[in-house]
């Protein structure tokens with residue numbers, strides 16, 4: 001077996017240098033089970049950050065479904081196949097009526113790219129409204145609409161067809177508290193007016209209903225409802241990016257957009273959908289799907305292959321049979337309550353829904369100066385204590401907690417106990 005040093009050296013020689021590795025002293029993880037990861041020395045880590053392994057690392061039912069289907073057949077969507085259609089039916093049964101048609105893809109990025117193609121064809125417009133600090137994927141088309149990337153290191157800014165709304169952050173953003181909803185809704189209206197004035201186009205609005213890279217940001221109450229209304233009034237359409245937040249993680253609802261009382265025209269999903277297997281999808285209405293059927297075939301070599309669909313179906317069954325949405329609700333609430341009780345001046349805001357929680361650290365409660373260095377130190381210390389977390393937000397000052405949704409109260413206690421000790425001893 002290769003030791004850490006050899007792996008690092010091979011990585012340096014044979015992996016692109018822009019891949020990043022977590023923690024000052026990187027981990028050599030060799031095994032995963034449930035909400036735990038194990039390193040090469042047998043040390044156990046409580047995983048509070050991998051939302052892709054949604055129902056737990058190497059869940060036996062998911063592994064079994066993949067293996068069984070692999071042994072039988074793996075082709076593509078060009079054949080009649082009951083595994084594929086049964087999964088499409090089960091998936092859409094979990095969505096509001098009208099969102100009935102699936103296009104399977106292999107990553108969140110691919111799903112969002114396809115959603116943009118559909119939306120742009122349907123509206124005959126490329127004008128896109130996005131939230132500041134949003135991330136929607138790594139393809140060229142998505143770097144264009146992801147301020148998190150195009151305004152970050154190495155980025156070259158937004159193209160002229162992208163209209164960026166200031167991050168709807170009621171805590172530290174440009175409109176706060178009571179002024180937040182109207183302030184940010186007016187920004188959406190301004191973007192729509194600008195689009196109309198320049199060439200009379202319709203807007204395409206893409207949004208995460210609870211922002212991930214934005215720092216686990218809960219949008220101001222009713223912001224999305226009002227924004228969707230304005231976009232639709234202008235003849236535009238709305239895409240909900242559920243890549244991070246879907247599949248019961250919110251606890252109270254299966255999808256993030258449901259927590260905001262909106263129904264999108266197009267939904268994209270990925271990450272947790274295959275519990276680590278590359279599986280993602282665009283789900284939309286019959287009208288939009290039919291419009292996309294303009295003579296150009298849609299073919300995807302791997303998207304929707306029977307193995308992926310068997311895996312996706314197994315994930316849906318596990319969420320239901322093990323009551324995991326309810327678990328996300330109960331354990332998420334318990335964890336959030338305990339985090340809110342940690343009394344330390346660095347803690348600015350604790351927020352989130354279900355098992356998607358952010359702890360925003362600030363140096364000062366008047367200036368809201370982000371405490372990014374402290375957040376980084378905490379994440380590295382937590383790792384030493386055997387708990388994996390990470391940071392996010394445009395200023396990298398938000399502690400990010402998004403574990404597999406099998407997380408227990410005992411796991412939450414372990415996390416809070418260690419976090420409290422680190423706050424007390426270190427700062």
Ligand SMILES: Cc1ncc(COP(=O)(O)O)c(C=O)c1O
Pocket residue numbers: 107108109110112135136137138208212213241243244270271
């Ligand atoms: C909200 C959101 N959308 C899309 C993506 C892209 O997904 P993928 O990495 O599977 O391409 C990500 C990835 O982090 C994401 O957070």
